[in-house]
Amino acid sequence: MDRILFGVTLFFYFLATFHYLLYLINQREGIGKVCQISAITGFGLHTLALIHLAVQAGHVPITNLRESLFFFAWAIVLIYLFLEYRYKIRVMGAFIIPIAFLAVLSSLSFPEASVGAPPEYLHSPWLGVHATFAFLSYSAFSIAFGVAIMYIIQERQLKHRSVGSFYRRLPSVEALDELSYKAVAMGFPLLTLAIASGSIWANSEWGYYWGWEPKEIFSFITWIVYAVYLHARLIAGWRGRKAAYLAVIGFLVVLFTFIGVSLLMPGRHAFR
Amino acid sequence: MHIVVVGLSHKTASVDVREKLSFPEARLPDALSCMGRLDPVNENLILSTCNRVETYATVKEPNAGSDGIRKFFLDYHDLVDEKYANSLYSYQGRDAVRHIFRVAASLDSMVVGEPQILGQLKDAYDHALTNKTTGVVLNRLMKKAISVAKRIRTETKIAESAVSISFAAVELARKIFGELDGKSVMLAGAGEMAELAAKHLVNNGVKSVLVANRTYERAVDLAKEFDGRPVHYEDLASEMKHADILIASTGAPHYILTAKDMKAVIKERKNRPVFLIDIAVPRNLDPEINKIDNVYLYDIDDLESVVSSNIKERQKEAESAEEIIEQETDIFLSWLRSIDVVPTIVAIRDKAEAIRRSELDKSLPRLSGLSDKQVKQVEALTQAIVNKLLHEPLVTLKRTASDPEGGGHVESARALFGLDSETTDGAGLTVENPHPQPPLPRGEGDI
Numbered sequence: 071m072d073r074i075l076f077g078v079t080l081f082f083y084f085l086a087t088f089h090y091l092l093y094l095i096n097q098r099e100g101i102g103k104v105c106q107i108s109a110i111t112g113f114g115l116h117t118l119a120l121i122h123l124a125v126q127a128g129h130v131p132i133t134n135l136r137e138s139l140f141f142f143a144w145a146i147v148l149i150y151l152f153l154e155y156r157y158k159i160r161v162m163g164a165f166i167i168p169i170a171f172l173a174v175l176s177s178l179s180f181p182e183a184s185v186g187a188p189p190e191y192l193h194s195p196w197l198g199v200h201a202t203f204a205f206l207s208y209s210a211f212s213i214a215f216g217v218a219i220m221y222i223i224q225e226r227q228l229k230h231r232s233v234g235s236f237y238r239r240l241p242s243v244e245a246l247d248e249l250s251y252k253a254v255a256m257g258f259p260l261l262t263l264a265i266a267s268g269s270i271w272a273n274s275e276w277g278y279y280w281g282w283e284p285k286e287i288f289s290f291i292t293w294i295v296y297a298v299y300l301h302a303r304l305i306a307g308w309r310g311r312k313a314a315y316l317a318v319i320g321f322l323v324v325l326f327t328f329i330g331v332s333l334l335m336p337g338r339h340a341f342r
Numbered sequence: 343m344h345i346v347v348v349g350l351s352h353k354t355a356s357v358d359v360r361e362k363l364s365f366p367e368a369r370l371p372d373a374l375s376c377m378g379r380l381d382p383v384n385e386n387l388i389l390s391t392c393n394r395v396e397t398y399a400t401v402k403e404p405n406a407g408s409d410g411i412r413k414f415f416l417d418y419h420d421l422v423d424e425k426y427a428n429s430l431y432s433y434q435g436r437d438a439v440r441h442i443f444r445v446a447a448s449l450d451s452m453v454v455g456e457p458q459i460l461g462q463l464k465d466a467y468d469h470a471l472t473n474k475t476t477g478v479v480l481n482r483l484m485k486k487a488i489s490v491a492k493r494i495r496t497e498t499k500i501a502e503s504a505v506s507i508s509f510a511a512v513e514l515a516r517k518i519f520g521e522l523d524g525k526s527v528m529l530a531g532a533g534e535m536a537e538l539a540a541k542h543l544v545n546n547g548v549k550s551v552l553v554a555n556r557t558y559e560r561a562v563d564l565a566k567e568f569d570g571r572p573v574h575y576e577d578l579a580s581e582m583k584h585a586d587i588l589i590a591s592t593g594a595p596h597y598i599l600t601a602k603d604m605k606a607v608i609k610e611r612k613n614r615p616v617f618l619i620d621i622a623v624p625r626n627l628d629p630e631i632n633k634i635d636n637v638y639l640y641d642i643d644d645l646e647s648v649v650s651s652n653i654k655e656r657q658k659e660a661e662s663a664e665e666i667i668e669q670e671t672d673i674f675l676s677w678l679r680s681i682d683v684v685p686t687i688v689a690i691r692d693k694a695e696a697i698r699r700s701e702l703d704k705s706l707p708r709l710s711g712l713s714d715k716q717v718k719q720v721e722a723l724t725q726a727i728v729n730k731l732l733h734e735p736l737v738t739l740k741r742t743a744s745d746p747e748g749g750g751h752v753e754s755a756r757a758l759f760g761l762d763s764e765t766t767d768g769a770g771l772t773v774e775n776p777h778p779q780p781p782l783p784r785g786e787g788d789i
Contacts, residue, residue, distance in 0.1 A: 311636075
């Protein structure tokens with residue numbers, strides 16, 4: 071059952087990715103509609119698949135890399151669809167939906183179920199709160215990254231006075247700069263809540279708030295990077311190129327915190 | 343019924359030839375009626391702009407028709423010289439329809455995609471309507487040409503990119519700032535191109551205009567024109583923090599802003615982007631400025647290269663426009679075939695006869711007791727019913743076919759009798775209408 075749902079979700083994200091890239095090239099309204107429909111359909115199926123997984127497992131399905139990537143992709147599409155609806159910048163999809171597609175695709179290459187019964191603490195209601203905040207923040211940062219890449223391309227075109235095809239198709243540098251900032255501004259409080267809720271959970275489960283686990287350390291580093299971003303922006307007036315590069319660096323740190331730490335390092339966040 | 347185009351354009355004639363053969367607006371009614379009186383001409387229309395002079399007509403016979411119109415062109419202007427005759431081109435049938443669609447969609451224009459021609463075509467059509475020189479075919483053709491042009495403008499990006507320096511400046515400003523509402527522009531120095539660019543920016547939402555000039559009085563005058571604020575020339579650098587866009591076109595022999603000045607400005611602006619347009623020669627702005635983050639500096643050559651790449655982009659879009667033209671030409675031609683009344687009448691008769699025949703063939707064997715005379719009676723009876731039933735529709739079709747307002751009956755008749763859903767071979771004519779369309783509203787004032 072969940073295999074079928076995984077499969078059709080992947081199929082619709084593939085369709086969406088294909089059409090968003092096509093839309094980036096020719097920007098015909100008809101193709102734009104196909105993009106939207108396939109992304110929304112994919113998202114609906116994706117949601118069903120997640121519900122199915124959650125019901126089966128009895129907790130939020132993020133206990134292995136397969137499930138986590140799947141959940142991560144869901145959060146990206148959720149926030150992306152909101153932004154597309156809010157800002158009407160559809161070319162953005164060409165830079166963000168592929169991330170979701172790749173996340174779902176790679177999730178399928180990891181083993182399906184964890185061995186043995188899940189430890190007792192995974193049944194805590196804190197898991198859902200903590201994980202949802204964490205994944206929503208990751209996906210906001212991914213979107214900030216995608217938009218920052220768009221900014222970097224468009225800024226280069228304008229600086230070099232080479233008005234190629236991207237120049238025509240991408241929105242203005244100011245809009246991109248603003249949007250990337252907004253995504254970070256959205257992700258940062260979510261990350262803060264994720265860390266805070268994790269820490270409360272740890273306290274209720276094991277009696278301490280902070281245990282210097284690898285995940286905790288890297289989450290803290292991520293938090294610092296984006297705190298620097300927001301500070302530089304609000305206080306030092308950083309805008310544009312430097313801010314965009316910082317958003318890219320932040321995303322690399324997020325990726326490592328999310329995947330690298332859980333794969334390479336021991337601890338409660340390690341995928342089993 | 344044949345459609346012909348006779349005319350000349352910037353592609354075949356220089357301006358001295360075009361002006362000799364043009365039809366000034368004041369003489370259009372006269373020219374239209376003179377042309378309409380030509381023997382082969384049924385409907386006619388004259389489009390006369392500075393880049394093209396063309397006549398569209400429906401004629402009884404295409405070759406004689408276009409020869410007659412060519413002759414009219416020269417006679418009307420009292421010209422005998424060969425060179426005038428040689429600059430005329432003519433198109434018939436499919437080529438004529440395609441040509442008219444291409445003209446309307448601005449694919450044949452000097453600057454491809456510029457929309458003025460569509461307005462000129464509408465005016466020409468209005469003149470023809472006022473003088474009642476168009477009928478069913480040209481009315482439909484003009485409405486179609488206008489809708490094809492609109493379709494091309496929305497489905498392709500042919501008119502989207504800026505092909506003049508001043509519009510390129512606006513386009514770049516939009517790529518930097520997005521919406522220009524609430525932005526401000528500083529004009530340093532005056533000049534036609536600078537003022538034009540400023541005007542376009544204001545039309546696109548720019549709110550405040552600052553004007554700096556070496557002579558302060560000139561700055562005051564120009565500021566009045568833009569409802570803006572004059573600025574003392576020596577305050578240029580310090581006032582730049584208020585300006586999102588600068589258009590520099592002073593005659594200064596040195597840079598009026600250096601990279602150092604600009605660094606201070608951008609710092610004060612908290613890195614909000616600035617767009618600098620330097621259209622002065624020698625240049626007014628230090629090229630080093632472009633290395634500063636969030637500053638975009640374009641000189642006159644940069645703008646020229648934007649324009650030329652935009653022109654290339656339009657040509658690319660023109661290719662997909664040509665495909666649309668071919669489709670629409672097909673649709674129009676199949677409509678044109680369908681309004682020809684004779685094949686329609688023949689087809690209706692044939693269909694009725696076929697039905698009568700097959701029903702008789704079914705029934706006669708069952709009426710076994712009939713004598714030859716009675717069989718003949720039945721034949722005559724059915725024949726009479728068919729004829730009486732068809733009489734009124736067919737007479738109306740014939741009568742309204744020559745009436746310029748009533749051509750829609752042919753289409754309705756074809757739909758009502760289901761003629762286009764099958765092949766009729768009544769007049770050896772195969773009817774194909776892959777895109778049947780509802781009849782257009784006949785109102786004349788809707789354009």
